[in-house]
Amino acid sequence: MSGLDTLIEGVLLGGVYALFALGLSLIFGIMRLVNLAHGDLILLAAYLVLSATTALGVSLVASTLLVVVVMFVLGFLLQRLVLERVIGDDILPPLLVTFGLSIVIQNGLLLTYGADSRRIQAGAFESMSIAIAPGVSVGLAPLLALLTAIVAVALMQLIFYQTSLGRAFRATADNPQIAQLMGIDERSVYAIAVGLSLAVSVVAAITFGIRANFDPSIGPARLLYAFEAVIIGGMGSLWGTLAGGIVLGLAQAIGARINPEWQILAGHLAFLAVLMVRPRGLFPSGRP
Amino acid sequence: MTALLSVSALDAFYGDFQALFGIDFELEQGEAVAVIGANGAGKSTFLKSLAGLVRNRPDAIRLAGRDIGDSGAAKVVRLGLALVPEGRQLFRSLSVEENLLVGAYGGDRRSPWDLQSVYRMFPVLQERRRSSVTVLSGGQQQMVAIGRALMSNPSVLLCDEISLGLAPIIVEDIYRMLQQIRDNGTGIIVVEQDIARALRSTDRFYCLQEGRVTLAGTPADVDQQAIRSAYFGM
């Protein structure tokens, strides 16, 4: 049943895109910052996990945890030392800074690891499949990616709506100046947000790093998919971001079914179509 | 006895524009003081300077013996000075209860104001605790704004134009609650355009005109004519 296959494939792909988008949604939603280096930071995470598993010989799970911590710290420092100084009303300095960061990371990875494609080894896990219904089986790795996306969104929702940190995030996003009057130091809040975004990106990196080959140049494409998912889903809603990712995944899967060369284009066209009909996304939360 | 809050020679600038010129001011423990003046006199700027939103010399503002003039707003609220900002400025994405809870983010002290005591003072907020703040009436929003500031258990509460846009009967209620807050030991500074209201509810007052204190004293001692000339500068 090729129609069902396409559907499943689209949904599973959407899970990966949703994970790309989650980190971006955090930074953009709270800080209004367009992080053009987002995709490259995901790549960086993938390469760090690669090094940890191959060069240090650490298990995949342990590597992931290690790199999550490293990336959180990296994000925190990135905000405090660099981004904090350019955030403001003018959109251009952060644009150039994150563009510059993107170029620095891409070329740094190129110099360190070379241009050859790599893959994170996960052993037999990579090719295992599981039957979810009679006669229908899906790859275990993609399925777990989707489940991870759902868990990640649920976790983020928990943080945002049930903790005081989450309230601080939302208050700062609404009105940074008044948030200060509550004792919320926006610099700390932003630093935690960026750290969290990078930590989530590690999970995103694993999901695609296991399944497909990657090289230093594919960062910007991930950024675009992430943004498309966020915008299709609608700003301000984390479940919306998940939905956006799935819509994008489906569009690409359908496009690929028609003609493999049209996969990416189909995604872009779906994005532009959503913009035409619903500029605020499919599930906006009310706050612009 | 040294004042709880004392301000000496406070100047405030927005870029090159000077909004306040050498303000001297004092607030004793448990006092309620009014700051009156026309639009643009500098009243809001004064409160913002106290709250740490406008930076100053360290010794320009002293709270309980500490220099706080150059402290940022997040630090000032932790030290016990909370601002109810002009126009309420509630967090639109947060519910009533969440707005109150976020007020407690910076507070190190936990009494006497917590969620329960704020709800006791403003029962209507408890009924609407889960609502979005955007659907509340003006008076209810003002209550949330005051409650939010109280949650940090301040020793000094700054109220910027809290009667603005509200019906007189609501304003009555709110000022009655301010009295309760005072009775609980918090010092209060109210900035008001409604002179009569301000003078009725406070122990002392200062009048600002074009960034300077033109008159100060107790309501009983000063006559209408003096206030009018100090207010308008004529």
Next chain:
Amino acid sequence: MTVDSMPIAANGEIELPVAPVWQVRVGTPLSRAAAIAGVAIVTVLLLLPAIASRNLIQDLIFVFTMLALAQLWNVLSGWGGLVSVGQQAFVGLGAYALFATVSLVGIDPMLATPLAGLFAAAIAAVIGPLLFRLEGPYFAIGSWVAAEALRLICAQFKSLGGGTGMSLSPSDLSHMIGLKSVQALFGLRPAAGRDVLIYWIALLLTVVVTVGIYTFVRSQMGLALAASRDNAPAARSVGVRTDRIRYWLWIAVAFATGMVGAVIYQQKARISPDAAFSVTDWTAYVIFIVVIGGVRTIEGPIVGVLLLWALMSNLGKYGSLYLLLLGAFAIVVMLLMPNGLWGTVAHRWNLQLFPTRRRLLRSDPTTSERNSAIDR
């Protein structure tokens, strides 16, 4: 003023105060000097092919075209407030239009260039309204996605080389208008002669673009646009038709960008979707030039492109390391000088070679002083 306070002159007559005369001036002595220097420099550049090496000519084609792209991005994003990360779309569209008309239809490249611009402008006219629904960061990313979509669409055309691209054949290029004259003038072979011809076209285009942008920024429309960028509702309330001005600016910039793309790829004579629509080459470098130089100034991109040229010439051979340093350099400059190199210098010493600000001068007929009153 009451009757009692009117001044009475010594002879007993009442002196009525004469109203002061207000004038708006833009030029300064410095800018007039700069204008003369500018004309001199352009003249030298015009005559340069007589003595310059082919390498220098090719380098300067790069400098001129990048400067043109930068000035165009500057007026769109800096003055117009439309921060686009997708202008590479119009470079690519212009380039592909050129290749299509030259190789498939046989039109002379010189004539094809304005046609390429028109094609880019037409596409801009269509996708503009769609993208304008987006604001700020959404517009930036949306324009990038649109560029990517256009790249992928162009890659579908097998007749233009598909995904791998194509080259212009020597026969397509050998009959360019004016080529024979240039060859004869300097005694050059066709390839070198073509470079000189394209050099002049690029120089002409860049000068026209720069002067055109400067004129626009100084005009009523430019002022209106700056007002809209500062406070859109306020501008609308005084009658500024923000949306219309922006739309026509967007189309005009696309037209010029398309022509620049056509010129660039005439010179390269080889095209591929990835190259023609490259976000790094046509947007990242452009943003670098404008922002490092100084956004919202005409001088800034000039400083920026010269800096980029210097860096590229000296460090380009280091490949990835050079790019890494370039990125790091961009970050450091932004942290220390958000107004850019020229922007910071101009601000500090109040220099303007291309003054865009209006000064209000007041002359009182009763006195012989002229005061500079308000700086806009």
